[in-house]
Amino acid sequence: MFERFTKDARAVVIGAIEHAERAGEERVDEPHVLLALLDREGSRAAFALAALGLTGQREAVVRDLAEARRRGGLSRADTDALAGLGVDVAEIVSRIEEAHGEGVLAAGRQGGARRSGRRPFTRGAKDLLAMSLRTALAHDDRHIGDEHLLLALTARPGVPAEVLADHGVTHESVERVLWGKGETKAG
Amino acid sequence: MTEATDLAERAGDRDPRIGLRAVSALRRLLEQLEAVQVRSARNQGWSWQEIAAELGVSRQAVHKKYGRQ
Numbered sequence: 132m133f134e135r136f137t138k139d140a141r142a143v144v145i146g147a148i149e150h151a152e153r154a155g156e157e158r159v160d161e162p163h164v165l166l167a168l169l170d171r172e173g174s175r176a177a178f179a180l181a182a183l184g185l186t187g188q189r190e191a192v193v194r195d196l197a198e199a200r201r202r203g204g205l206s207r208a209d210t211d212a213l214a215g216l217g218v219d220v221a222e223i224v225s226r227i228e229e230a231h232g233e234g235v236l237a238a239g240r241q242g243g244a245r246r247s248g249r250r251p252f253t254r255g256a257k258d259l260l261a262m263s264l265r266t267a268l269a270h271d272d273r274h275i276g277d278e279h280l281l282l283a284l285t286a287r288p289g290v291p292a293e294v295l296a297d298h299g300v301t302h303e304s305v306e307r308v309l310w311g312k313g314e315t316k317a318g
Numbered sequence: 319m320t321e322a323t324d325l326a327e328r329a330g331d332r333d334p335r336i337g338l339r340a341v342s343a344l345r346r347l348l349e350q351l352e353a354v355q356v357r358s359a360r361n362q363g364w365s366w367q368e369i370a371a372e373l374g375v376s377r378q379a380v381h382k383k384y385g386r387q
Contacts, residue, residue, distance in 0.1 A: 203346065203347050203350040203351075204346065204350070205343055205346065205347060208339065209339065209340075209342075209343035209346075210343070212336050212337075212339040212340035212343055213340050213343050213344060213347070215336055215340060216340050216344070218340075218344065218347075220347065223347070223351075227351065227354060231354055231358055235354050236350045236351075236354060238353070238354070238357075
């Protein structure tokens with residue numbers, strides 16, 4: 132599949148691995164892909180994000196992603212669903228942090244042993260890469276660019292899509308600025 | 319976006335989507351909580367055997383999952 136990736140898309144995948152490494156996280160997940168997308172300049176995804184006004188909000192997006200990671204990577208939709216069961220995620224996070232230190236849930240299963248080794252992708256991140264291929268096919272594009280990664284990210288439920296949507300970047304708005312479509316749901 | 323609001327509004331009904339998402343979210347939260355507690359126990363000098371006994375799993379299972387730290 133990777134042979135179909137453009138230079139920009141490959142740079143995003145490599146950037147995602149670097150973000151995971153820098154944060155000392157054991158696995159490469161979808162928020163790492165979003166962070167890597169935010170680093171791009173002069174690419175199709177960078178153009179879309181700039182056109183949608185995200186350029187000045189980069190820090191806020193990074194902060195929102197960090198905040199979600201602190202909640203154990205749960206999205207707002209997740210915490211709402213849990214609230215329906217009577218589980219108060221904010222309360223759990225606050226008690227755990229009180230006992231074990233701030234940001235302790237964000238640490239996940241990291242050990243430190245993998246500091247230099249290859250980092251595996253989470254299932255969600257793998258699904259995202261596969262979905263970017265389908266996204267490219269749906270647009271009759273022969274190559275997978277970073278714009279397809281961005282579009283796939285907005286189409287998948289989870290923290291990155293929620294954070295992007297909070298800053299005006301949705302599946303529809305990305306479709307509109309890149310392909311001039313508004314309504315298409317094709318993923 | 320609306321997914322969160324949408325879900326919040328429907329939390330009261332019997333939509334399987336809500337229930338399934340809650341289960342999935344709970345599972346992920348559980349994994350994180352387990353990691354925090356195992357790390358804490360190891361830092362306090364607990365053996366893998368002791369941790370496994372509290373979690374109700376085999377020593378090998380805990381060690382395989384967390385042993386690299």
